[in-house]
Amino acid sequence: MSLEGRAYKDCILRVDLDTGRVERESIPEEVARLLLGGRGLGSWLLYHELEPGYDPLGPRNLLIFVTGPLTGTMAPTAGRVGLVTKSPANGAILDSYAGGFFGETLKFAGYDAVAIRGVAPEPSVLVIEDEKVRLEPARDLWGSDVFDTRLALQKRFGDSALTAVIGPAGERRSPIAGIFCETRSLARGGGGAVMGSKNLKAVVVRGSGRVSVHDPQEFEQAVWIASRMLRMSSQIKRMQTDGTVNILELINAAGGLPTRNFQSGQFEAVEEIRCEAWHSHWRRTSACHACPIGCTKIAYSERYGIWIDGPEYETTFALGSNTGVSDRDAILYANYLCDKYGVDAISVGGIVAFAMELYERRFASKSDLDGVEARFGNPEALIQLCEKIGKGEGVGAFLEKGVRAVSRAFPGSESFAMHVKGLELPGYLPRAAKGIALSYAISERGACHLHGSPIIELLGGADPLTTEGKALLFRTNQLDTAVIDACILCYFTKFGFTLKEVHQMLNAATGFGYRNPREVERIGERITNLARLFNLREGFSERDDTLPGRCLREPLPSGPAKGHVVELDRMKAEYYQAMGWDEHGIPTLRKLQELQLDQLIELKDLPH
Structure with missing residues (x-):
């Protein structure tokens, strides 16, 4: 039985890309029912x-x-939109x-997924216009930054065409390169490097x-309830006013x-980067498709004459407090450079923060860093290093390999090389929140x-300094989030509605007849176990x-968590047990x- 008309395009x-061949296939219904999309x-x-063991930058890796x-x-x-691949990071x-x-737009064109493999014979653009799919040469775009590429593609294909592009970092296969969908990004983990390895500059x-659903009337009612719950959420209201940076203070x-x-x-200079401080830079608000939240702020820097979405909480932490920089214009410009390249x-x-600590602790000299005075709090150093990393020039060609790779060149620095599995840490301090640490x-x-x-x-919903119950708290959040990512909805919906509302929308949309929210949560559990098996x-x-x-x-x-470290082993053992895995974190056959x-x-x- 076809899935078309039940929220899928089937x-x-x-x-x-090796042959230019294009094929279409249906989704097995059992896959859709058990894993959604x-x-x-x-x-x-x-x-x-x-x-197993295949090179992430090899031609047979899939960019999905x-x-x-x-x-x-x-x-x-x-x-x-989501991206799945094997990470080059x-x-x-x-x-x-x-x-x-x-x-x-990809769904409106008729596709639940686009799986790309191979290497194009020359720099190319993949063009998808409903059922028409073709490769076009893009030598003229190779070497262009994200902004110039997007403008050139809009001129060539019109404003109604949506684009996913890489910048110079993706072309040179940097492990920190992202894929940029208009002003949004698939940034973490090096997906842009995989796209660049395929000689693919853009997807248009x-x-x-x-999209048709199984029961339109029931779906409309379920959507109304979920949307109302979002609009009633106090946290969502704060996001509407002040974006994601509202939580920073x-x-x-x-x-x-x-x-x-x-x-x-x-951060002692938090007053300079808290949400109210950004009001003088914000010019307007924008929202994604079907989004009642509208959390995106459009900011302008008079000093640099640039417009940028945000800054989001994560970029404000990463380019601000984590580097000790409180200069808002410098943070905006550093954000702009990241997006540009x-x-x-x-x-x-x-x-950049790791390089600054290397410099201040005299692991690295000024000459090691191309003459940059890489001290915490130096906005010029932030901008100079962002530019070098973005271009992959000078010391930037070394730094763009990531914190783990850089730390290997400086013996003794490993303890303050802030990464897990080679991916740099996001914006919450693990020692101050034990459940976040486990996650x-x-x-x-x-x-x-x-x-x-x-x-x-860290928002008052649980005691952050105890390890008690954190394995179960994380497990619940993890499985719920996997469901959200399979639907695909925004992470911020968790501030407004629960899997109960997701369950109602899914049943009305797909007709799969999931009995209760627990059955929907099992989808997240399957996805989490599947990812675990891949990594093992x-x-x-x-x-x-x-x-x-x-x-x-x-x-x-210092601070409320003064004296704390992360007691990881106990939480990890409790988490493995809660997941039905063995003591080594391997899913059991029974599970x-x-x-x-x-x-x-x-x-x-x-x-095993």
Whole structure:
């Protein structure tokens, strides 16, 4: 039975860049029912089709753009697109998401997923216009930055075409390169490097279709309820007014705002970068498809004459407090440079902060850093290093390899190299929030705030300094988030509605008849186990579920969490048990069969 008309287009578009061949295939209904779409569908494709140990930058690695069953509907925040691939930053499974309108347009063009493999014979653009799919040469765009590329493509294809592009960082296969969908980004984990390795400068999409659902009347009612709950949320109201940076002052007060390469959790110049301070830069607000939140602020810097979305909380932490910089114009310009050259701002901020600590502790000299006075709080150093990293020039060609790679060149620096599994840490201090610490250690793609981090710890929703109950708190958040990423909805919906509302929307949209929210949560559990199996197959183990030495052995010097370190081992053991895994973090055969994963993958060659 076809999935078309039940919130799916029932079409995976396969593009072989080696041959230019294009094929279409249906989604097995059992895959859709058990994994939905988005992250679930992408993870299943990657697990099935990529041989173990394969080079992430090799031609057979898959670059998979995914939508979910709710993408393109009127479900609140249902305009997002996902990316699934094997990460060149660490060899783990990578999933990343972006808002805007690219996702809905891809769905309107008729596709639940686009799976790309091979290498184009020359720099190219993949053009998808409904059923028409073709490769066009793009030598004239190779070497262009993200902004110039986007403008050139708009001129060539018109404003109705949506684009996903890479900048120079992706072209040179930098492990911190992202893919930029208009003003949104699939930034973490190096997806832009995979796209660059395929000689693919951009994907251009134009779609004229629509998404039909199983029961339109029931779906409309479910959407109305979910949207109303979002609008009633006090946290959502704060986001509407002040964007994601609205939480910065609260996080700082709780001692959880990473400052000077995670040395402390409170920034003395927080008044300069809190949400009210940004009001003088903000000119207007924008929203993604079907989004009642509208959290994006459009900012302007008079000093530099540039416009930029944001800054978001994560970029304000990464390029601000974590580098000790409180100059708002400098933070905006550093953010602009990251977007221009196509790199992940969180990773860039982590790299710059690490370089600054290397410099201040005399591991690295001024000459090592191309003459940059890399002191914490120096806005000129922030901008100079961002420019060098973005261009991959001088010391930037070394720094863009990431914190883990850089630390290997400076013996003794490993304890303050702030990464997990090779991915730089996002914006919450692990020593000040034990559940967040556990989530960073466990996350499949490396340190991640979007794979179930219980951020409520730092917003008054739980005691952040106890380890008690944090394994179960993280597990619940992790599974719920995996469902959100399979739908695909925005992470911020968690501030407004629960899996109860998601369950109602999914049943009305797909007709799958899930009995209750617990059955929907099991979808998230399947996806999480599938990602775990992928990483175990790639050589990851319980030893990789850890944190930087600074988090484990260096007591926090000040703030509400003064004297605290992360007691990880107990939480990790409790989490493994709660997941039904063995003491080494390996899913048991019984658990996988209970989750019906034996219906989706071969279980005969499981790691042990």
